[in-house]
Amino acid sequence: MTRGLLRLGLALAVALGGLAAVAQPAAAAPAFQLPFPCDQVWEGQTRTNHSPQNSVDFNRANDEGDPVLASAAGRVSRVANEGSTSYGRWIEIDHGGGWTSRYAHLSSQDVSVGTQVARGRQIGKVGNTGGSTGAHLHYEQRLNGADVRITFNGSQILYFGSRSYTSRNCGGGGNPYTPEQVCGSGYGVVDEQALGTVGRTYLLYNNSNGNNCVVTLKSVSVGTASAVSAFLEVQGEARGTDSGNFTHYAGPVRKAAPGKCVKWGGSVGSTAYTSGFEHCGS
Incomplete structure (x- = not known):
C-alpha cells in the first residue's frame, strides 16, 4: 500500500510538474533599502509607460555623479555597457532566492562581476548613459527574472506617480x-x-x-x-x-x-x- 501510494504520488508530481513548481512558496524578499546614502532624500517616479513597468526613476538636484549603493547584500552578477541605448552602463546584483536588483544609466561602475557586496556598499555613480535624456538612476527589483513592484524598508513604493523617499540605507x-x-x-x-x-x-x-x-x-x-x-x-x-x-x-x-x-x-x-x-x- 505504501509503495503504491508513493508511486502514485510520484506520477502525479511528474504529470503536474509545472503546477507544482508554481505552487512552491516564493523566497522572502531581501530587506531592500534605497540605493543611496543614509538620510538622503530622492524623488522617485513610477509610470505606466515605463519599461519595465514596475521600475522607478530617481532624481534630486545636481545628482549626476552621486553615489549609488547596493540596496541589499549579494553578489554582483552583471556589469554591462549598452552604449548609447537602453540601460547604458548598468549593474545587476544577485541577492539569492531568485531575487536581483538592477541599477542603470550609471556614469561609473565601481564593482566587477563576482564581487560580494554588503548592503550600503557603493557600486557606482548616477549618470546619464544609454537611452536617457537627463541624469537619474533607473532601478528595478526582480524575482526569477521578472520585474516586481518595489519595496524599501518593508513598504511598497507609490504606483503610479511621484513621491519623495528618505534613504535608510545606513550600512x-x-x-x-x-x-x-x-x-x-x-x-x-x-x-x-x-x-x-x-x-x-x-x-x-x-x-x-x-x-x-x-x-x-x-x-x-x-x-x-x-x-x-x-x-x-x-x-x-x-x-x-x-x-x-x-x-x-x-x-x-x-x-x-x-x-x-x-x-x-x-x-x-x-x-x-x-x-x-x-x-x-x-
Whole structure:
C-alpha cells in the first residue's frame, strides 16, 4: 500500500510538474533599502509607460555623479555597457532566492562581476548613459527574472506617480558611512573582510595616483566611541595605523603603492583581521 501510494504520488508530481513548481512558496524578499546614502532624500517616479513597468526613476538636484549603493547584500552578477541605448552602463546584483536588483544609466561602475557586496556598499555613480535624456538612476527589483513592484524598508513604493523617499540605507548596524566616502574621491574598493558581526575592514585603490587606502567601519556601538583600528603596510616600508576610540570608523590610512604589494587590516574591539602581502599594484 505504501509503495503504491508513493508511486502514485510520484506520477502525479511528474504529470503536474509545472503546477507544482508554481505552487512552491516564493523566497522572502531581501530587506531592500534605497540605493543611496543614509538620510538622503530622492524623488522617485513610477509610470505606466515605463519599461519595465514596475521600475522607478530617481532624481534630486545636481545628482549626476552621486553615489549609488547596493540596496541589499549579494553578489554582483552583471556589469554591462549598452552604449548609447537602453540601460547604458548598468549593474545587476544577485541577492539569492531568485531575487536581483538592477541599477542603470550609471556614469561609473565601481564593482566587477563576482564581487560580494554588503548592503550600503557603493557600486557606482548616477549618470546619464544609454537611452536617457537627463541624469537619474533607473532601478528595478526582480524575482526569477521578472520585474516586481518595489519595496524599501518593508513598504511598497507609490504606483503610479511621484513621491519623495528618505534613504535608510545606513550600512550594517546603522553606520551612515561608506568606505568610498571615508577614503575620498577616486577610490574604489578592491577587497574587504568582515570582522564577525561587529564591523568590516576595506582596502581601496585610486587608479589615478596609485594610492591605497584602508578603512574599518563599525556595525556595533555606532555613534558611541569604542575601540577601532585600521592599518596599511606597503612591502618594505613602515606600517601606517589609525587606532583609538571612534564613533563610526578608523582611517583613512593612505599610502602610495604603485606596483607594490600591501598588507592591510583592522579591528573592532577584540575582533581583528590581518592580510598577507597581496594586491601587488592594485
